[in-house]
């Protein structure tokens with residue numbers, strides 16, 4: 242028998258204020274497909290542009306200001322009585338930002354008498370793939386699991402093995418900056434604004450079209466190490482020194498920015514692809530699955546496709562609109578957590594966990 246579960250979800254862990262309503266269609270308890278009723282995102286990117294990254298106190302203020310409107314838009318035209326529960330990001334993320342979402346949901350729990358389901362943001366980035374995967378849960382399990390999963394964004398770079406939905410083994414993570422943070426910091430050094438990923442990627446594409454040798458060598462931190470950890474702060478420092486020298490000699494020309502953008506993108510992608518490939522091979526994964534803001538990167542997607550072809554395994558990445566922070570993915574994770582019995586009836590039991598781990 243078919244059952245429909247309606248989920249309202251809220252996300253405020255970083256610099257995007259988001260709310261969404263999704264419906265999960267299940268047969269015999271198994272997810273067949275998700276349908277998205279609304280997916281509202283209010284980005285604070287322009288507010289943080291001057292800081293070259295997310296400024297927590299400012300982000301919190303913006304979440305508080307924007308969340309009521311984002312919520313209103315998300316529920317407009319939907320019969321709220323039909324909402325079964327509320328999915329909410331508990332962590333990892335910036336604690337003041339997480340609390341804004343949690344407090345808002347606590348209020349909703351009181352007013353609307355709905356239970357809540359806390360969600361891990363990193364897990365949600367990977368489960369975002371289920372928003373559009375044809376064949377739903379059975380397809381994922383049969384064709385893609387176990388999978389080497391790479392959640393890669395402005396705040397996280399986490400490599401883990403998914404044995405089943407909700408059954409994860411952490412393989413490695415960044416020891417300092419996240420990959421997206423590295424894109425953002427390099428963009429700041431080059432004077433390109435925030436967020437850095439899309440603009441670096443565009444400059445890199447232009448340099449590639451020139452088919453020239455840049456003569457610039459940047460490091461690929463930890464690429465040769467046998468562990469699955471990452472480190473990106475040294476790469477950013479290398480760019481800082483190189484560009485300082487460049488500025489004093491000739492100024493940062495358009496061509497220099499293109500060449501450096503290309504080299505940095507290659508370095509980041511090389512490290513991400515090489516470590517994920519090694520994990521997939523070592524753990525006999527049937528697929529590589531990626532998610533998170535950086536998963537929108539064309540070069541990363543292209544290289545992951547090549548590697549998975551070589552290994553004879555599958556590759557899965559969400560459509561670009563579901564790579565960056567959104568609340569629909571929080572709804573997906575909430576659906577599976579709820580099925581495991583993770584549901585809170587009392588608002589006071591809902592808390593943040595800024596360092597929430599995947600395992």
Ligand code: KG4
Nearest residue numbers: 394395396421436437438534535538565566
């Ligand atoms: O997932 P997300 O929206 O927020 C976090 O959870 O952090 O990711 C945002 C990050 C930013 O660092 C941004 O520069 C990066 O994703 N990003 C990209 C691209 N689009 C966004 N990085 C590389 N290439 C892109 N096309």
Ligand code: ZN
Nearest residue numbers: 394533534566
């Ligand atoms: Zn994220």
